Amino acid sequence: xxxxxxxxxxxxxxxxxxxxxxxxxxxxxxxxxxxxxxxxxxxxxxxxxxxxxxxxxxxxxxxxxxxxxxxxxxxxxxxxxxxxxxxxxxxxxxxxxxxxxxxxxxxxxxxxxxxxxxxxxxxxxxxxxxxxxxxxxxxxxxxxxxxxxxxxxxxxxxxxxxxxxxxxxxxxxxxxxxxxxxxxxxxxxxxxxxxxxxxxxxxxxxxxxxxxxxxxxxxxxxxxxxxxxxxxxxxxxxxxxxxxxxxxxxxxxxxxxxxxxxxxxxxxxxxxxxxxxxxxxxxxxxxxxxxxxxxxxxxxxxxxxxxxx
Numbered sequence: 001x002x003x004x005x006x007x008x009x010x011x012x013x014x015x016x017x018x019x020x021x022x023x024x025x026x027x028x029x030x031x032x033x034x035x036x037x038x039x040x041x042x043x044x045x046x047x048x049x050x051x052x053x054x055x056x057x058x059x060x061x062x063x064x065x066x067x068x069x070x071x072x073x074x075x076x077x078x079x080x081x082x083x084x085x086x087x088x089x090x091x092x093x094x095x096x097x098x099x100x101x102x103x104x105x106x107x108x109x110x111x112x113x114x115x116x117x118x119x120x121x122x123x124x125x126x127x128x129x130x131x132x133x134x135x136x137x138x139x140x141x142x143x144x145x146x147x148x149x150x151x152x153x154x155x156x157x158x159x160x161x162x163x164x165x166x167x168x169x170x171x172x173x174x175x176x177x178x179x180x181x182x183x184x185x186x187x188x189x190x191x192x193x194x195x196x197x198x199x200x201x202x203x204x205x206x207x208x209x210x211x212x213x214x215x216x217x218x219x220x221x222x223x224x225x226x227x228x229x230x231x232x233x234x235x236x237x238x239x240x241x242x243x244x245x246x247x248x249x250x251x252x253x254x255x256x257x258x259x260x261x262x263x264x265x266x267x268x269x270x271x272x273x274x275x276x277x278x279x280x281x282x283x284x285x286x287x288x289x290x291x292x293x294x295x296x297x298x299x300x301x302x303x304x305x306x307x308x309x
Contacts, residue, residue: 002217002266003225005048005185006259007202008041009232011252016044021256022263027227028076030056030069038075047076048185048227050122051083058121058151059087059103066114073115079224081111082154082185085121085145087136097135101148108149120184121145122154125200126163129240137163139177146182153179155220156187157212158200158229165198175216183220188213189229192247196240201247204230204254210265217269226262231255 005025006012015021026041028034030051041047049072051057056064073081087100108119126137135141146153155178164174190203205213205228217223230249237247 001270002223004259004262004266005225005227006255007227007229007232008037009250009255011231011250011255013041013044015252015256019256021259023259025225025227027229030064030072032064034072035075038072042075042077047078048225049073049076049078049081051081052122057084057086057088057091058107059091059100060107061091061103063107063110066110070115073117078117080118080120080184081115082120082122083111084124085136085142086124086132088132095133097133097141100133100136101141101145104145104151105149108151112150118184119149119151120154121149121151122156122187123159123163123178124156125159126166127199127240128166128197130166134167137167139174139179143179146179152184152222153182154185154187155180155183155216156229157209157216158187158189158191158202161212162191162198162200172215176219180216180219181221183216183223185225185227186213186216186220186223187227187229194239201237202229202231202233202249203247204249204251205258205261210261213262214265214269217265226266228255228258228262230258 003024004022005027006023008026008028012026016023023045025048026045027048027050028038028041030049038047085104087095087103089095092099092103104121108121112119123142124132124136126132126134145151157175160175160178161171164171167174188205188209190201190205190209191198192201192203213226233249235246235248235250237245239245
């Protein structure tokens with residue numbers, strides 16, 4: 001059966017201590033100092049380690065301390081390591097789609113070699129005002145990044161919906177264009193429509209989110225884990241201009257209700273889904289080494305996608 005995970009939060013820890021909610025993992029974001037949080041979370045459930053934000057993204061010019069990461073992996077019992085498939089202007093002096101793919105392939109190989117774990121890359125959210133280049137959220141480029149690196153997909157449904165909105169694309173068509181067959185984990189929560197457009201606010205799931213999730217589950221045969229990303233984030237958010245706004249997103253009752261509904265959904269679909277294959281290793285690339293030239297995407301292939309190499 002598909003495993004369930006949720007963001008580490010005080011609300012989640014309270015539930016785990018008082019009752020036994022249907023949860024297989026606690027998701028913990030990689031930070032600079034993680035030891036105490038990780039140890040206390042691991043006492044409650046196995047931990048999924050996830051790299052995101054300013055501290056961890058796959059196209060960084062230099063990955064953070066890998067020796068420390070190895071220690072966290074040993075503590076967590078995480079079955080894989082996931083990071084944002086993201087690149088920012090400061091990551092590369094000459095940022096092109098082809099150069100970004102080369103950096104991603106190098107970093108995935110380094111992480112896989114140092115950790116011995118499968119690597120998942122998560123699609124990020126594109127906003128009209130984002131500093132990240134638009135190609136980072138192009139489904140064709142995302143597919144190329146997975147194929148050239150041998151990584152698999154962490155599908156964030158809300159990120160995809162937000163990206164489709166700000167790219168002026170149909171959400172279902174956008175999601176369908178992603179390499180769904182390589183999806184190992186799904187992130188889910190509710191976005192919010194604001195004056196600036198659709199925003200990823202990590203709100204509790206409503207029926208719309210459950211409908212999107214079911215749509216995705218039936219199209220992701222290798223899926224292993226669903227992570228609820230409600231909770232664990234401050235109740236204060238910011239507008240595009242930096243103004244603080246209140247966003248309640250740590251209600252234990254809402255968290256428990258979402259987890260119960262997710263448990264019901266996975267059980268209902270369990271008999272309808274065919275057995276998931278083993279982790280796909282796109283192009284049969286061993287993640288512990290750099291791909292050979294024959295395995296790499298050719299410059300012509302990149303150009304055929306409409307990019308400059």
